[in-house]
Amino acid sequence: MGWGATVCGLRGRAPKPILGSVYPTMADVAKLAGVSKMTVSHVMNGHHHVRAETRAKVEAAMAAVDYRPNSTARALRRGRTGVIGLAVSNIHMPYTAELARGVSDVLQQYGYRVAIEETRGRSESETEAWLRSPLSYDGLLISTSSLHRVPPGTLPQGYPVVVLGESMDDLSVDHVGIANKAGLALATRHLLGLGRTRVAFVGGSLGEETDMQVSRTRGYAQALRHAGVAFDPALVLPTMSDTPGGHAAAAQVLAAGADGAVCVTDSVALGLMRGLADRGCRVPDQVPVVGFDDIELSQFASPTLTTVRPDKDELVATAVAMLVERMGGFDGPGRLRVVQCELISRESTAL
Amino acid sequence: MGWGATVCGLRGRAPKPILGSVYPTMADVAKLAGVSKMTVSHVMNGHHHVRAETRAKVEAAMAAVDYRPNSTARALRRGRTGVIGLAVSNIHMPYTAELARGVSDVLQQYGYRVAIEETRGRSESETEAWLRSPLSYDGLLISTSSLHRVPPGTLPQGYPVVVLGESMDDLSVDHVGIANKAGLALATRHLLGLGRTRVAFVGGSLGEETDMQVSRTRGYAQALRHAGVAFDPALVLPTMSDTPGGHAAAAQVLAAGADGAVCVTDSVALGLMRGLADRGCRVPDQVPVVGFDDIELSQFASPTLTTVRPDKDELVATAVAMLVERMGGFDGPGRLRVVQCELISRESTAL
DNA sequence: TTGAAAGCGCTAACAG
């Protein structure tokens, strides 16, 4: 049964109907049920002031035409969509996926749906373009996990936003960060405690702007300094922050004469371990390896991966709480919360 | 500078403004620029019939108030949102993430944005609930990768939908499937070819309804039959279709006296390999292992994982092409396309 | 080149 213009009644001078207009509307249901649009609306929204008999008629009509409310119209009228956007730079990273899962779970309890969008690309301008394009979310969570930063002034004034990670300049926005510096110091100290003196940092960056890689690199440097170990720039190895990147870095780690390696993420560490193995280098005996994030696969790798685990539950809970406050009208200055990390010791550093 | 009701002009008896109404509207911009709303609209949409001088005035006004078009209103009026939904049961699975990436990339070229939503849960009813809730996408891609099926009659009539995977009953809808049965037969044959006679299938299912697990199990059974090897139900091991599930299954694989194992997915296989290692069982010598999906990590595992690789590029390209056709008004009967698989042989079966 | 009118599908507010 089609729902063309003839069946649904006059459509006025509607634009080419692509979506929406070709489906039955509330008016169609109302006409079929012999009531007004408002009554249909009341039934749909579960208002209790509707006579059972009327309700039944309306429900029958809705079923008959397979009525679906037009969420766009509803959102326009209500002034809210009920959907939160989660912007990630790269869904492909296990860390991101785990984050998305957590966020969906928690926001569901608040009655929101979550839509994940990938900002993609490698440049800020793509993030910027995405943010400037019209959004239809009640609020936004932005995870700038690795390469992307949010250009200041990109966000609409007063739009409920929480940034996850710490790569944002705009301090008027809520942030929930991870103790990247402290976490990586933990990892580095762990290897130093094993008696290693030439610890490489794979996926590091010595840039000026404080993005995740840079923060972690600083934690690495700090741990060396505190331990009185000389910082050797040759041991800081920039790579793509993914598994192939880590794999490719193995050669450089060995070339640099490292006797241990901390990695910017678990994904990188898993690649590195395999790369080392490919070169006949045993982990942990010759080069113990530490990652960061504690993704699920780390405990199933061979060897299992020692890693720095951020408190993801707290990260998610805090971010969502902040966002919900903002959506509830809270209009104070930007807040910053940092969640702590702990070291999870596994086979990749078991000497 | 706030944009309360006083600044923006009368807001009528608007509902509590949560989103949208608190931001400047086209009317505000128009007033500030001393033109009509239409002119603002023309400028925004890049129409060329606007005098340069007028355009400049409008653009200045837009910048002054940090105007952002309300995408909800625009979508209602235009009848389309420009967004495609990608429904996945579980973003957490690497396979899903890779799929999402591919879909985003391709649809971007068609000018669409992609929003990923997780249907979650383990039951069909959650998928159903999700589908029944008001969607605001121009079209929908549904990946029912593992446990979820789409209940018939759940989808709106005439709504552009393409199902990825093959767990759907409704044949009026376009499907792009993977040759699950043939693929798993390939994997099984590979192990039989290695001289193994007690090949286990981890993550299998002997159910009636044709979901992904069942299809793959049938491929397994078929390969055994063709090779003249007896089918032993004790070698079909149901598990959670994830890495911990595979890990836990190791004990059963050994208990069943298997001398090889095919797994329903790479995620499961990676867990299984680690589980076998934990029990002192060497892969591939004692138990060679094969996965399915060829996720990125499979080539970086230790040992690297032999797997069945579906042609993901074709999967994505075909699905998107079908969806675009539907959105363009194509209204023919449901189509079915199946993409083929190839075996990628790696260390986990290198004897 | 610009603008007035009309209305997308829905719902808050208020009457009947």
Added chain:
DNA sequence: CTGTTAGCGCTTTCAA
């Protein structure tokens, strides 16, 4: 308990 009115912010049509 049910219905009327009046828009949400935008864009199509068509006239000025």
